[in-house]
Amino acid sequence: MTSTPVYIICSPRPLVGKTLLARLLAEFLLLKDGSVACFDINLKEPSLLEYLPRITETADVGDTYGKMQLMDRLIVNDGIAKVIDLGFHAFDEFFKMTHEIGFLKEALRRRVEPIVLFVADTDRVSARSYPALQDQIPANALVTIDNEYVIRGELPRDMATGEVVRIPALPSFLRTYVDRVSFSFTDYLRNERDSSTELHQWIRRNYSVLRELELRLLAPSAK
Template sequence: MRQTPVYIICSPRPLVGKTLVARLLSEFLLLKNGTVAAFDVNLKEPSLLDFLPKVTETAEIDDTFGKMSLMDRLIIPDGIAKVIDLGFHAFDEFFQMTEEIGFVKEAARRGVAPIVLFVGDIDRVSARSYPNLQRQIPPGSLVTIENEYVVRGELPAAFAQGKILHIAALPNFLKTYVDRLSFSFTDYLRQEKDSSTELHQWIRHNYLRFRELELSMILQGS
């Protein structure tokens, strides 16, 4: 039976493009599958809920009820891909919780495949947090997002040991354009007839990388 993917986009640092990645992935899954269930665990706006309100709901892990409510939704092998936009403030609490309840093993038992997309940065907080993830998440399910807009130059060697998904930096005027709450990546692909534009190519490239990641996970689970 095909596994139900749960994508956890995370970083212990703010302003690294985490929500941008969550938006791209959610729109890709929505385009490909016709459905996606997204969860927004953030304090500050704009967040995933603001960009994709029709497929996103707010989740909180500040108390036991909130934690169990979210875990109950993530552990269901219903075939609907899940995307979690995990705010930096909740990073430590979330992964401490998943380790305590044995989320990774329980997910595997139920046919659910957690995939952690860690947005890399060059700071010490990120460097300290990554080894903790490596101890908890199987190597094939831990992917480092190399956001060129944030990491200018080479990605620190500690993050380069496993899978890496590179996202090219957009020029500032295009970044401002896609940061509008009304902007949709998929709608742009459908409406922009000139497929040679930089933004068109950028979106298609990222969608392709997500497709390649998805296929690698399918092969890994087969």
């Protein structure tokens, strides 16, 4: 039996493109597998629930009941990939919880594979948070996301040592376009006949990158 991936998209900072990445990943998985389950843990940021309400439910890690409800959903090896859009306000509490309950060990026992996608930034909070994740998350399950819209230059050295995925920056006018709640990456690929457009190329590249990442991280466990 193959494993079930749980993608945890996170940053201790707001407005770094976390939900944009969650949307890309969720739509890619939905296109590839036909199903995906998404969990939105946000307060005031643009949230995944707004963009993909049919496949997303809200989650709360502010109390014990909410934590257990979420963990019960994530720990199941049902073959349906999970995507968590983890708001910056819940970053510390979420990883404190996973550490205290031994989530990673229990997940691996049940053939569930957590993969943490950390959206990098150059601020002090990110610089403190990343080493803390390294202490808790195995190197092969911790991926640094280099969003070029946020980081205009080199990644901080500590964040560039492991697996890195780069998301090219979109021009501002295209970013405004994809930020519309009604916009779908997959629908755009299907309906835009001109495959040479910058947005078409950007989506296809990112879907390919996500596919390659999935193969690298999950292929060994599926053997």
